[in-house]
Amino acid sequence: MATGKCPKCEKIVPHLRLEGLDANVAFGAGGWKAITLCCPFCSTILSAAIDPIAVKADIVNAIKKKG
Numbered sequence: 001m002a003t004g005k006c007p008k009c010e011k012i013v014p015h016l017r018l019e020g021l022d023a024n025v026a027f028g029a030g031g032w033k034a035i036t037l038c039c040p041f042c043s044t045i046l047s048a049a050i051d052p053i054a055v056k057a058d059i060v061n062a063i064k065k066k067g
């Protein structure tokens, strides 16, 4: 059972809302697929990270190319 509270709206967060977006490197040097984990009530971003599923797909494709 979830007991953690959102730091903005102070409601208990029963689940996180996951959103996908691009994380760009400054000055146009490329980027990665990223995710944010948001409060489902007020949409405050509680955490952000590189998309682990996209990273996995990139690794699998790189290995396939070598084989």
Ligand SMILES: [Zn+2]
Binding pocket: 006, 007, 008, 009, 010, 011, 039, 040, 041, 042, 043, 044
């Ligand atoms: Zn909130």
